[in-house]
Amino acid sequence: xxKVRYPFPRNAVSLxxxxxxxxxxxxxxxxxxxxxxxxLIPDAELRYQALDSxxxxxxxxxxxSVYAVANMAQFHxxxxxxxxxxxxxxxxxxxxxxxxxxxxxxxxxxxxxxxDAIVPGVEPKNxxxxxxxxxxxxMSTLVKACQGYISELPDYDIVYPYLRxxxxxxxxxxxxxxxxxxxxxxxLMEWWSEHKHRTPQxxxxxxxAATGSTLGIFMMFLAASGLPGMNDAAxxxxxxxxxxxxxCLHIMLDYVIDQEEDQHSGDLNFCDYYxxxxxxxxxIEKIVDWARADVQQLPGASFHLMIVEGLVALYLxxxxxxxxxxxxxxxxxxxRKGPPMRAFFIINSQVIRKYL
Numbered sequence: 001x002x003k004v005r006y007p008f009p010r011n012a013v014s015l016x017x018x019x020x021x022x023x024x025x026x027x028x029x030x031x032x033x034x035x036x037x038x039x040l041i042p043d044a045e046l047r048y049q050a051l052d053s054x055x056x057x058x059x060x061x062x063x064x065s066v067y068a069v070a071n072m073a074q075f076h077x078x079x080x081x082x083x084x085x086x087x088x089x090x091x092x093x094x095x096x097x098x099x100x101x102x103x104x105x106x107x108x109x110x111x112x113x114x115x116d117a118i119v120p121g122v123e124p125k126n127x128x129x130x131x132x133x134x135x136x137x138x139m140s141t142l143v144k145a146c147q148g149y150i151s152e153l154p155d156y157d158i159v160y161p162y163l164r165x166x167x168x169x170x171x172x173x174x175x176x177x178x179x180x181x182x183x184x185x186x187x188l189m190e191w192w193s194e195h196k197h198r199t200p201q202x203x204x205x206x207x208x209a210a211t212g213s214t215l216g217i218f219m220m221f222l223a224a225s226g227l228p229g230m231n232d233a234a235x236x237x238x239x240x241x242x243x244x245x246x247x248c249l250h251i252m253l254d255y256v257i258d259q260e261e262d263q264h265s266g267d268l269n270f271c272d273y274y275x276x277x278x279x280x281x282x283x284i285e286k287i288v289d290w291a292r293a294d295v296q297q298l299p300g301a302s303f304h305l306m307i308v309e310g311l312v313a314l315y316l317x318x319x320x321x322x323x324x325x326x327x328x329x330x331x332x333x334x335x336r337k338g339p340p341m342r343a344f345f346i347i348n349s350q351v352i353r354k355y356l
Contacts, residue, residue, distance in 0.1 A: 004228045007071045008303035012344045015066065015306055022075060023065030030083040031058055034142070041135045046095075046128075050138055053090040060086050060214070062352070066310070067218040070303060074153065074225035081149035082218055088113050088142050089170075089214060095131075096178040106130040107178050111171040113139050117146035118160070118167055153224040158232060162239035163220035169195075169211035169243075177208070177268055184268065199244045201290070205273040206248050206283070209255065213247035215307070229299070241298045245290040246308060252284060253315035260324050281330045288312060288334065306345075309338065313345035319353075 009015035031054055038050035061083045068079035092110045109127055116122045124140035150156055176187045192204040199207045216239065223230060223238045255262075255270045262269035271280055288308070295304035316331040335342065 004299065006228060006300035006303070007073060008300045009070065009306075011302070012306055012309075012341050015069070015303070016348050018069035018072070019062075019065055022072070023069045023079065024062050026068075026075075026079045027058065027061045027065055027083060030080055031061070034083070034087055037138055037141055041138050043135050046135050046138075049094040049098075050091050053094045054087065057086075057090040060090060063314070064214065064218050066307065067222045070222055071225045071227065077149045077152045078221055078225055081146055081153075081221055084142050084145040084149070085114070085117060085217070085221075086214060088117060088139065088146070091139070091142075093174065096174060103130050104175060104179055107175040108171070111174050113143050114167050114171055115164075117143045118150060118163060120147040120151040122147070150221075150224075153221070154226040155230045155235075156224040158230055159220050159224040159235045159238075162235050163217060163224075165239070166216045166220065166243060170214065170217070173208055173211040177212075181268075185273075202244055202248060203273070205270040206252065206287070207244065209251035209270050210244035210248035213250040215250050216242035216247045227299075234299075238298060241294045241304065245287060245294050246304075246311075249284075249287045249291045249308065250311055252287060253311060256280065256284065256327055256330060257315055257318045257320045257324075259327065261320065280326070281333060284330060285334065306341065309342045310345045310348075312338065313342050314349045314352075317346050317349045 009018055035051065035054050038047060038054060041047035041050055064082040064086055065079060068075050068082055071078065092113065095110055096107050109125070109130055112125060113127050116124055124143045127139050128135065153159075172191060173188075176191055177184060179187060188208050189204050192207050195207065196204070199210065202210065219238055219242045220235075223235055227234075252270065258267075259269055259271050261267075274280055274283065291308050292305065295301055295308060298304050312334055316335055321327050321331045335346065
């Protein structure tokens with residue numbers, strides 16, 4: 001039987017060559033385009049938030065570009081789609097983070113833009129209906145851009161149900177985590193109780209973390225891009241391989257390195273919800289193992305393993321690690337136990353921070 005050949009990079013060197021040559025330069029071009037659009041927003045506050053999200057969260061799209069370079073035949077659709085979708089996420093998150101925003105319906109409607117973005121032909125709404133500000137053009141243009149790129153993906157109809165599930169979960173988290181702090185935990189736990197049968201190995205806050213990652217969404221975009229053998233079973237398998245464990249690893253690593261910063265600012269950090277008898281390092285190590293085991297079941301598993309190792313290397317070599325004793329211990333333990341591939345990504349993480 002002939003072995004199916006996937007378009008993924010063959011190894012870590014090949015992956016990073018594509019990221020440096022194609023992914024990051026194209027992200028820069030897309031950001032320049034969206035910055036021009038953001039500068040046209042009439043409302044000063046909304047314009048500031050849009051430009052701030054573009055200025056401070058570009059690394060989200062740099063990382064997301066690995067899914068675009070995984071299939072260069074559809075790079076021209078995948079890369080701008082990932083950038084536009086992530087830009088909606090970051091802009092809506094900026095708007096929701098403001099202290100004057102406390103209305104659940106406001107958060108829900110802002111993030112409705114993400115659900116509209118994945119359905120070609122749906123007309124954008126007034127996403128600021130419950131907001132004192134308003135603008136016509138920027139958010140709706142982002143939504144329509146996503147719809148246009150999605151309509152060009154050959155297997156989108158197959159992937160759509162699994163993509164929608166992840167987007168709905170993402171919107172749920174963003175709605176509930178921004179409500180008043182005194183209501184947040186109870187509301188998130190009630191939401192988790194509706195879904196905990198899907199993730200019995202995770203605590204409520206780990207489930208919430210998993211829903212906050214866009215990696216599974218980007219994987220669904222890639223799955224829709226004409227990969228060999230794509231059908232309902234393959235799409236379901238890709239969804240299950242990323243959610244919950246790869247997605248949980250992504251966001252929990254982010255919270256691990258942000259513990260000190262979030263403590264000073266009073267921001268939500270899911271690491272704070274572990275029982276004192278549980279060591280964060282043990283849970284992160286388990287989640288790494290689960291994520292690795294999950295992606296090894298996928299066709300083209302070596303690419304997905306690179307994603308897992310890249311996440312560990314990127315987050316645990318962050319400069320924030322040095323100032324936090326417990327986080328340093330987590331970093332040393334995980335980085336020491338990793339395969340040679342992880343060492344390669346450690347070097348690349350340092351290069352990216354220094355030069356990009």
